[in-house]
Amino acid sequence: GAGVSQSPRYKVAKRGQDVALRCDPISGHVSLFWYQQALGQGPEFLTYFQNEAQLDKSGLPSDRFFAERPEGSVSTLKIQRTQQEDSAVYLCASSLATASPGPEQYFGPGTRLTVT
Amino acid sequence: AQTVTQSQPEMSVQEAETVTLSCTYDTSESDYYLFWYKQPPSRQMILVIRQEAYKQQNATENRFSVNFQKAAKSFSLKISDSQLGDAAMYFCASTQGGSEKLVFGKGTKLTVNP
Numbered sequence: 001g002a003g004v005s006q007s008p009r010y011k012v013a014k015r016g017q018d019v020a021l022r023c024d025p026i027s028g029h030v031s032l033f034w035y036q037q038a039l040g041q042g043p044e045f046l047t048y049f050q051n052e053a054q055l056d057k058s059g060l061p062s063d064r065f066f067a068e069r070p071e072g073s074v075s076t077l078k079i080q081r082t083q084q085e086d087s088a089v090y091l092c093a094s095s096l097a098t099a100s101p102g103p104e105q106y107f108g109p110g111t112r113l114t115v116t
Numbered sequence: 117a118q119t120v121t122q123s124q125p126e127m128s129v130q131e132a133e134t135v136t137l138s139c140t141y142d143t144s145e146s147d148y149y150l151f152w153y154k155q156p157p158s159r160q161m162i163l164v165i166r167q168e169a170y171k172q173q174n175a176t177e178n179r180f181s182v183n184f185q186k187a188a189k190s191f192s193l194k195i196s197d198s199q200l201g202d203a204a205m206y207f208c209a210s211t212q213g214g215s216e217k218l219v220f221g222k223g224t225k226l227t228v229n230p
Contacts, residue, residue: 003160004160031216033216033217033218035218035220040222040223041222041223042120042122042207042209042220042221042222042223043161043207043218043220044220045212045217045218045219048215048216048217055215056215056217059217091161095216097216103216104163104166105163105216105218107153107160107161107162108160109159109160110160
């Protein structure tokens with residue numbers, strides 16, 4: 001079946017612009033995660049959904065970052081007034097389980113955001 | 117905060133040889149999961165192997181195995197009979213806070229020489 005897909009794959013934004021990054025998880029996956037991966041670093045947790053509920057947003061770096069998953073499937077990560085430090089690859093992952101740790105997270109290809 | 121440390125930024129191995137990637141972690145939780153993920157160049161991150169902390173037996177997946185030392189908080193990955201397709205960034209990760217969210221190390225770049 002289809003894996004996790006993300007769009008766009010590449011996004012160039014001028015500083016101060018708003019961007020929206022989309023994630024389509026694997027059908028039926030309850031949990032959805034967003035991670036930020038800076039160049040040469042490991043992914044860092046941003047936020048987590050269980051169905052449509054955002055259970056943890058402790059990793060969002062500022063109030064310019066906002067994520068939603070209104071119908072419990074597709075998710076959008078929005079970044080307002082982009083700054084150069086927002087340049088990174090944004091990874092989305094989904095998994096079957098609800099809340100309990102351990103299940104495999106399936107990652108999408110990521111969206112590479114460059115802020116100029 | 118929970119941390120995962122990979123002390124080897126880069127490693128290389130000859131094709132068909134064995135290589136071990138190191139990982140240590142810091143957690144106060146009693147139950148957690150540990151993972152090794154592989155990220156090939158310009159490709160998606162995929163799970164290599166997973167270990168449940170309450171299981172003493174080391175996980176094995178074909179040519180990949182782990183050496184899990186719970187008391188030392190160490191979780192190394194051994195790749196046997198290395199293949200050219202094993203070349204990638206390898207990330208060690210741990211669950212955090214009793215939830216599914218992952219904390220990753222900075223990664224080890226593995227090069228496989230023919």
